[in-house]
Amino acid sequence: MPEPSRPARAHTRRTVLKSTAVTAAGTAFLPAVARAEPTALSRGTIAPGESAEITLSVNGRDRVVAVEPRVTLLDALRERLGLTGTKKGCDRGECGACTVLVDGERVKSCLTLAVMRQGSDITTVEGLADGDRLHPVQEAFIRHDAFQCGACTSGQVMSAVACIREGHAGTEAEIREWMSGNLCRCACYQNIVAAVADAAREVRR
Amino acid sequence: MNDGLVGRPVMRVDGRAKVTGAARYPADDPVPGALHGFLVTSTVARGEVVGIDKSAALAHPGVVAVYTHADLPRLTVPTFPYIKGFIPLQGTAVHHAGQPVAIVLATTVEQAGEGANLVRIDYRAEPPTASIDDAPQPPHLPKPFRNRPNEIARGDAAAALAAAEVRLEARYSSPPRHHNPIEPHATTAQWDGDSVTVHETAQGVNLTRSVLSTAFGLPPDRIRVLAPFLGGGFGSKGPVWPHTILTVAAARLARRPVRLVLTRAQMFTLTGHRAEFRQHLRIGATRQGKLTALVETTTAQLSRTEESIFNESDSTSTLYDCPNVHIRQEGVPLDLASSSYMRSPETTAHFGLETALDELAWQVGVDPVELRRRNHTAVNQETGSPIRGKRLLDCYRIAAEAFGWSRRAPRPGATKDGDEYVGWGMATEAHTFAAAPATPPVTASVTIGADGRAVVRIATQDIGTGTYTVIGQIAADALGVPLDAVTAVIGDSALPYAGVSAGSATIASITGPVDRAARAARDAVVALAVADPRSPLVGVPAAEVVTAHGHLFHARDRERRDSYRAVVGRHGRPVETTGTLLNAPGHSWGAVFLEVRVHARLGSVRVTRVVTAHDLGRVMNRRTARGQVLGGVTWGIGHALMEHTAYDRSTARVVNPNLSTYLVPVCADTPAVESHFVDHQDPDSTALGARGFGETPITGVPAAIGNAVYHATGRRVRDLPITRDKLL
Structure with missing residues (x-):
């Protein structure tokens, strides 16, 4: 059915900035606006099809990207920044393939808009390893054969990093519950649980 | 010599690429200048498009084009592996809800999606039929499909059934289900003159190429299909579907590359499904449980x-010894999208057969495992020829012992633990694996460079099963080089020919060609060495040269040695060889034993323990083989307890086209699985003793769960999934 373009017009500066007001503190977002000509975002209205230039801090690097306000963090990462390690499985927060870390917390990047994440530290699967040295979770996933096709793997790995950090990897049953937001259709669950438990031991050491 | 990598639990060679996000899937490859495509799909299931208004969509910023049946050129409808029977956007007829009726191209993915929302379509709609129960006409026997008859008759089943000492009659059913790989189907088409490159989520790059060749009337060599990685398929990416053809057509019209990714909801109408299914089974047997007649009529949605x-x-036709068999596979056309292959297509009918055998076992008072032993066959029931190397009886023994089956409570409902009834069940697993066609033959090439490294090229796919890794194992063994000296290049139709990664055919069909090509390369390098005056091996008979760890040795004097790198380096150009070998279809078997716990008041079913044993011939890689068992058992749990596509019976639309209401098993739903393999060389294999296996481990699981639920509660559920409303 035809949809009026009302949702796009409804984005005002206030709604766009709401989530960043507390955390942005001028670090990434404000200079970008201040130095530029008035943008759609700074004028307070964004017509359909207009983009705003924003800065996202991804894997420790500031990345400037022009996005419409309706662009999800997932599509900003994949389609604008070329970070295709983060996968789109359902685009409605059901499968977990797009899980990234935002300020250390696991977030389904299809359920958050890019403009809401200015000023946050975003970590994707590409930014997890320390140079050539893989993160203990990545190592454990290889060791335990915790993937087959790999479509869910980026999300599983990011979710596992957070799961361990949250203190939800104490027992196998706990891991099963706290990793159940990430679907694996190949169903490597048993190996994922083993990998998370193993990596949790290593991280704690 | 043989390093013995084949058979070892070698870690996946693509593991690092997959855990770092470096592996590029077909929707990941950057294609400069590509437009984003988005399909507009029909909201009615039966009728006709009578009006299209593109104006609002074309006015939307970023929208470049909207194509409908009025815009697309007429294309030729391909036959198998295009199994839809028609191409959308070729006319006004609507055959199912969710059928594409327009394609929108725009600069960004958001603009394309919003543009699709803005296309206004008017329909003339007719009332559809969405369920076998509502079909106005009775089921009929369709024509044979790919030379497989839908009616099988051996002996005199009617007479044997009438004369049987024991008779059992039951009806089993299961709902439609969808594959739901995590990676959505995606096509990126880039034309260059009259040639096109297609990045495609394909289980068979050559299948996609052949379908596009027919549809567009292009010679196959003008079409290149790329799928270096695949994010799961489970059968849904084996056949080729309309969105692929439409994307290629749209890219040609727009003179721009186009990328189109299906939404999760679109995958419920555009990429096949396991059809709604009914099974009427009548069994005749002796009082000892020996089968004398199997009469089966099935009804599937068409x-x-x-x-x-x-x-x-x-x-039903091949698993057990039974002289009198009559099977009819009937169908009923409904106003739904075409069904297709889904992982282990035999699972639906296998559920009825293995449940009926459990019912028969209780009826005649014989242990279910013993009943299956009494009906075991070492003869191909369809051809009468002996089956060599079948180790199904070993599977029963190994799995039963590991499970502790002998301690099973003798009657249903006898074991309660807290609020839960505990039940044990088992079933046989069996899967028919496919062979690659003989023409063109599956071919691998091996190139050894001046660096001593080997590159294996073959147009097969790794759909997650571990093809990259197993190719490396095979070639490294045949050459006598370390695993990391081999690179497999696959997923490209420009490579030497291979078939589809479906029907558990990959390993069975590519192992022989890869092994042969690698052995030929080894022999060629040895021949160079023994003829080269600069080699320490000059003059040694080729038969007395062995290879290992990247080196060539005199078999009796290992001080005389050379290396692949040195020999090919002195040769001055790469050594390239090819290999082909045909394979035949066959079966793999197994046994699954499991425990369920059924909540006495809630009716919820948990699978708490699973033991499997499988006979797959030689186990090429125990890790990746075990992965197939874990996946299969979990799919069996989904099939038995939750998966169910619901159609609205008045509109024939899917009402749960997403992953929050089409439930698939999550981590917390799955128990630990103890898997055993009867590892042996199948004497009839042309794949180093291995058989096709991947789809075997689902087949028995749904029946084993139902049989365990019966053992726990005394309730026999014959209609899947076993949801709590059926137990309370």
Whole structure:
């Protein structure tokens, strides 16, 4: 059915900035606006099809990207920044393939808009390893054969990093519950649980 | 010599690429200048498009084009592996809800999606039929599909059934289900003159190429299909579907590359499904439980445009010794999308057969495992020829012992633990694996460079099963080089020919060609060495040269040695060889034993313990083989307890086209699985003793769960999934 373009017009500066007001503190977002000509975002209205230039801090690097306000963090990462390690499985927060870390917390990047994440530290699967040295979770996933096709793997790995950090990897049953937001259709669950438990031991050491 | 990598639990060679996000899937490859495509799909299931208003969509910023049946050129409808029977956007007829009626191209993915929302389509709609129960006409026997008859008759089943000492009659059923790989189907088409490159989520790059060749009337060599990685398929990416053809057509019209990714909801109408299925089974047996007659009529959903049956009754026909068999695979056309292959197509009919055998076991008072032993066959029931190397009896023994089956409570409902009834069940597993076609033959090439490294090229796919890794193992063993000296290049139709990664055919069909090509390369390098005056091996008979760890040795004097790198380096150009070998279809078998716990007041079912044993011939890689067992058992749990596509019976639309209401098993739903393999060389294998296996481990699981639920509660559920409303 035809949809009026009302949702796009409804984005005002206030709604766009709401989530960043507390955390942005001028670090990434404000200079970008201040130095530029008035943008759609700074004028307070964004017509359909207009983009705003924003800065996202991804894997420790500031990345400037022009996005419409309706662009999800997932599509900003994949389609604008070329970070295709983060996968789109359902685009409605059901499968977990797009899980990234935002300020250390696991977030389904299809359920958050890019403009809401200015000023946050975003970590994707590409930014997890320390140079050539893989993160203990990545190592454990290889060791335990915790993937087959790999479509869910980026999300599983990011979710596992957070799961361990949250203190939800104490027992196998706990891991099963706290990793159940990430679907694996190949169903490597048993190996994922083993990998998370193993990596949790290593991280704690 | 043989390093013995084949058979070892070698870690996946693509593991690092997959855990770092470096592996590029077909929707990941950057294609400069590509437009984003988005399909507009029909909201009615039966009728006709009578009006299209593109104006609002074309006015939307970023929208470049909107194409409908009025814009697309007429294309030729391909046959298998295009199994839909029609191409959308070729006319006004609507055959199912969710059928594409327009394609929108825009600069960004958001603009394309919003543009699709803005296309206004007017329909003339007719009332559709969405369920076998509502079909106005009785089921009929469709024509044979790919030379497989839908009616099988051996002996005199009617007479044997009438004369049987014991008779059992039951009806089993299962709902439609969808594959739901995590990676959505995606096509990126880039034309260059009259040639096109297609990045495609394909289980068979050559299948996609052949379909596009027919549809567009292009010679195959003008089409290149790329799928270096695949994010799961489970059968849904084996056949080729309309969105692929439409994307290629749209890119040609727009003179721009186009990328189109299906939404999760679109995958419920555009990429096949396991059809709604009914099974009427009548069994005749002796009082000792020996089968004397099997009479089965199945009914599957068909579409208005395609009459193929994908819920095959192979197990009823071939699994047990029974002289009198009559099977009819019938179908009913409904106003739904065409069904297709889904991981282990025999699972639906296998559920009825293995449940009926459990019912028979209780009826005649024989242990279910013993009943299956009494009906075991070492003869191909369809051809009468002996089956060599079948180790199913070993599977029963190994799995039963590991499970502790002998301690099973003798009657249903006898074991309660807290609020839960505990039950044990088992079933046989069996799967028919496919062979690659003989023409063109599956071919691998091996190139050894001046660096001593080997590159294996073959147009097969790694759909997650571990093809990259196993190719490396095979070639490294045959050459006598370390695993990391081999690179497999696959997923490209420009490579030497291979078939589809479906029907558990990959390992069975590519192992022989890869092994042969690698052995030929080894022999060629040895021949160079023994003829080269600069080699320490000059003059040694080739038969007395062995290879290991990247080196060539005199078999009796290992001080005389050379290396692949040195020999090919002195040769001055790479050594390239090819290999081909045909393979035949066959079966793999197994046994699954499991425990369920059924909550006495809630009716919820948990699978708490699973033990499997499988006979797959030689185990090429125990890790990746075990992965197939874990996946299969979990799919069996989904099939038995939750998966269910619901159609609205008045509109024939899917009402749960997403992953929050189409439930698939999550981590917390799955128990630990103890898997055993009867590892042996199948004497008839042309794949180093291995057979096709991947789809075997689902087949028995749904029946084993149902049989365990019966053992726990005394309730026999014959209609899947076993949801709590059926137990309370």
